[in-house]
Amino acid sequence: MSDVVGLPVRVKVVGRPGCGRRTVTRVLHGAGVAVVASTAVADLDVHVFAETLKPEDRRALTMSPRPVVAVLNKADLTGFGGRGPVAAAAERCRLLGDRVGVTVYPLAGLAAAAAVDDRILDDELLGALRTLTVDPADLGSTDRFAGGEHRLPNAVRQRLLADLDLFGIAHAVLALRSGAERAGVIAALRRASALDGLLAGLEAIAAPVRYRRLTEQFADSAADEVVAARMAAAVEVVEAAGMTVDADVSAHAHLRRAVVWQRYSHGPVSRLHSRCGADIARGSLRLWERAGGVPEPVELKP
Structure with a gap:
């Protein structure tokens, strides 16, 4: 199982020629991201563009067969004044992202390359x-x-x-x-360079990829190692979405966490988050038992 858990999420850098794909590839590689060749199998795409999204960029983003984020490279050329060009680029990215339904990140590529x-x-x-x-x-x-x-x-x-x-x-x-x-x-x-914002975004989009990979590989296993790994991967997914999972290791905290996330899994959430909630609850119950918790029969009211 360690081979599956430790397998990196493969990233493919795509985009129109002249927008800085090579620079972004060099930056991501230097930052420890598993960048693969354009002909290789990938788990997610990083679409690089400059200045603004052209029609071909929009088509590529909406038709990508994989999870995708967009990178506004050369963000330092966005314009001066106010809080600076990268701050202006971040606001442009927010507006462009709202239009295409894809998260867009600014990047000053050369500064980022020198940093890594x-x-x-x-x-x-x-x-x-x-x-x-x-x-x-x-x-x-x-x-x-x-x-x-x-x-x-x-x-x-x-x-x-x-x-x-x-x-x-x-x-x-x-x-x-x-x-x-x-x-x-x-x-x-x-x-x-705004590199850390991009890396955080990639980590957020990679979390569901790792979770799905793990759950598909070990769909029927109830072994302690698998339950713990599924819980950890599920925690990554919900925390990437902005939620917090109680990390207390007391028996009471494990039981409380199980109840909270079991309820969450039955709420109005996506199928992915429903499965994550169930895995967090199951893992927490397993931890509760290890910490000395004793299951008791519960009388169900009609």
Whole structure:
């Protein structure tokens, strides 16, 4: 059973050419996501687009045979003002998601890649960024940064643009000015890129995939190991949906949890959540018995 429980959820990155599929693939792979090739079997899709959803994007999202999320890549180019371009992109994602019925996440792809790939922010790049903290360059546009007068060699400036773009350069310089070292710069790039929001979204959509895989494989087993694994997978599903499952390990808490989730399983919920509620209740009862709980006959009233 451990082979099934530990099997990663396979993610396929799709989308129109030129929107940054390779960058998003590199980011997800670097973050530990099991990304598979376009010809391989996948459990869910990550659809990458830029600027806005075109008709072909909408068709792909609505016709996907698997669970799917959308990623607005190059979110740092959304526009400035207010709380910044990524915040503006997040609001755009919310509006687009409401229209197509699919969750959409913003991502500043190059900043995210630098946050997960240790090879990018090397000594040369970090030294160049430190130079910019004391000798600022014109970050008004890529042409002005690359072509303006500055003591950094043009080749180094071109590499900064290729690996971080203006958005990443600005956030890295700000972090260094605040006293950050290399790890702090990487953390700042990760926060600025909105990567963690995307990863949390993928984890939420992957939870039902793991649950279904487990329940299909061990549909008829009542072994303790299987009951515990099904309960854990069910907890992941309901918590991914925003609910909280009591983690107290006392006998009383196990029994209370069983009652709560048994009632939930009979409520006006989806079939998936009904099954999850039943698995949480069954697992909790098994834990209650192990903790010393003694089943007693219950007189059913007519």
